[in-house]
Amino acid sequence: MPTMIDVAKRAGVAISTVSYAINGTRPISEETRQRVFAAMEDLGYKPNVFARGLAGKRSRIIALHFPIPERGVGLTEIEFIASAANTARENGYEMVLWTFEMHDLDELRQLTQQGLVDGVVAMEVYEHDQRIAIWRDAGLPFSLIGLTANTDGLRFVEADFEQAAQDTVHYLAQLGHTHIGFLNQSRAVYDAGYGPGVRTQRGYEKGVQTAGLPSTIQYCQATVSAGFETLDSLLAQDPDLTALITINDRAVPGVMQAAAERGWRIPDDFSLVVIGSSASIAELMTPPVTTVEPPNAAMGRLGVELLIQQIEDQEQKNVQIMLPCTLVIRGSSGPCRRDFGK
Amino acid sequence: MPTMIDVAKRAGVAISTVSYAINGTRPISEETRQRVFAAMEDLGYKPNVFARGLAGKRSRIIALHFPIPERGVGLTEIEFIASAANTARENGYEMVLWTFEMHDLDELRQLTQQGLVDGVVAMEVYEHDQRIAIWRDAGLPFSLIGLTANTDGLRFVEADFEQAAQDTVHYLAQLGHTHIGFLNQSRAVYDAGYGPGVRTQRGYEKGVQTAGLPSTIQYCQATVSAGFETLDSLLAQDPDLTALITINDRAVPGVMQAAAERGWRIPDDFSLVVIGSSASIAELMTPPVTTVEPPNAAMGRLGVELLIQQIEDQEQKNVQIMLPCTLVIRGSSGPCRRDFGK
C-alpha cells in the first residue's frame, strides 16, 4: 500500500503538497496538482483512514442511529437505510450503523465522544428527543429524520405526515365518507411523543374539523389481534364509521378480519387507508391496501446530504425539509356505499 | 478526552502497561491490572480508534456486505442486520454497512484493500461467489451468511433450507397431499445460483422423490401479478395440485387470488407454505400463512461471532453452521379436502 511519501517522490514534490492537493486546503498550481494526481493514479494510492483520522479532525465516517422500534420494522426502514448508505458512499464517507436503544444515553454519549464519526443521522425522532442535547453539547454535527417539538436551529428532513393525513381525510370525504376514524399506534408510543404518530393524528384532527366531520380516534398495538379488537372500540365510539385511516400497518389485517366478521366487504362497506406504509407491504394484503407512502429513498439521501454539508461547512439553504407523501389508491378504499339500517 | 498517558500517570505505571492491560497481549499482574482499569474508569477513558488503527493491525471495525437484492428486501433481512450490529457492538466492534452491488467488484476490492475493516460478513451468498476470491487474495477474514457450491475452508452460517424443504414436503404429505408443487424465485435468480433458491428446490425434489410423489416446479418473479399468473402454469403441469411450497413470499398474494378465482378456499382446497419468510409478513396475508422461518437473529449473531473469532485468531470449533428452520403453522395449510371431479 503506497503512502503519501511515495506519491510525493513520484510527483517530485513535497509531502505536504500532496496533502494540500488532496484536501484542497490551500491553492496549488494547476501543473503540480496534475502531477500529484497522476502519481496517485499510477500508484493506486488511497489515503489511510486512520492516519487521516488521527492527524486531522475528520474521519469521513458517519453514523446512522436507528434504534429498532418496538412496533417492529417495516420495509420502509430498509429502503431508507439503503439509500442513506449509498449516499454516504457516493460522497466518500463510510456509514456505521448504530442500533442500540434510544434510552441508552450512556452508550450514545460514549460513542459520540469517541470521535469515530464526523456526524450522525438520527432516525426514530421523538418530539422531545434526548439525543439532541448530547450531540449539541459535544459539538457533533447531526441531522434528523423526523422533527421535534421545537425545531429551532435543527436540520431535518421528514415526510409531511400532517399534511398527508389531512389530504387523506379529504380524499375519503370526497368519496362520500362522513364518518372517518383514525387508528394510531399504541398509546405508549403516542405518549412518548413519537413524531409520525403525533403529527398524523394532528393532521387527521385538523382534517375532520375542517370538513365538519366527527373525530374518532383509537390507539392500538402493532399486532393483528390488537387490530381485530380495536375495530369494536372504534365502532363503539362511532357506529356509523365507514372509513378508517391508520399509521399502524401491522394492525390492518386484524381490522380487515373484524370487518369481514361483521359481514362487511372492503371497500364497498368499509374503506381503509394506511399512511406511512409502502407498496411491498400493502400488496400482501387482501385486498391490496390504499396507502400514503413517504418518499423513503429521498429522505435517506437528503438526511445524509444535510449532515455531510454541515460537516463540510458548506452553505446550507434548505436545512428543514418537509417532503410530500404520495397517495397510492389500491383496493381498500372506495365510495361510501353502506346502507344504514335499511 | 483522556489519553493513555493520562491513564498511565493516574495508575502510576508505564503507558505500555496500560496498552497491554487493555489488549491482554501480555500477562499483567492482577494488581496493576486492577489499578489500570480503575484509572480508566475514573477518567472515562476510551481508546482512540484511529490511533489504534494506525499503530496496530486492528481497526476493530467490521463490514457487513449486504448487496440489496433485486427481489426486494424482507423483514428477515432487518432482523438479521440488527442482530449483527448488536453482536458487533457487544464485542467492541463497530460495524459499517456496505450496500453496493454484488457485481461492483472494483468497489469491493478498493474497500477491501483500504484496510478500514478487520473483516467482513457477506450476505446474499451465491453458489459461485466472486467476493470470496477477492477476500482470500487480500488475506481479509470473512464469514458467509449462506453457502457456496464448494465450502472447503469456508466459515459460514446458514439456515438449512434443503432440510426445511424436505420437512415441508413431509408435513404436507402427512396431511394427505399427494400433489405438491414448488414455486421458486425467478429463473434468473435461480440460474445465478442464489443459494436459498437452489437448495430449497433441491430439498423439495428430494422430498417428493422420497415420498414417491410427482415434482412440479415453476419459477416466478417476486410480484403479486407474477404469482397470479404462475398458478395457471403450475396447474398446467399438474392439474391435481393441492398444495404449494414456495420461497417467494411476494408472489403469494397473487397465488391466493388466483386460487380464489377458481373458487378454491385456503386451506380447504389448497394449501400453501412459505419457506424463509417471517411472522410479520405471514400475518399480513389472509389467511395468515404457514411459514418455515429461518432463525435470523441467531444467524446474524453467529455470522459476526464467526468473523470476530477468526480475526482474533481464536480456536474455532464449529465454523460451518447449519441452523434448522421452524415450521409455524398458521391458516394456509391443512388436510387435503378437495374432491376431484366428483
Place this chain on the structure above:
DNA sequence: CTGTTAGCGCCTTCAG
C-alpha cells in the same frame, strides 16, 4: 512482570 521508545500515515503550523 514492567518500562522505554520508535514509528504507523497524515495534517498543519511554520519558515522559505
Place this chain on the structure above:
DNA sequence: CTGAAGGCGCTAACAG
C-alpha cells in the same frame, strides 16, 4: 506557492 518538521494516540518491538 512549496518544503521541513512536530505531533495526533497507540502498538509492539526491545530492554531490563
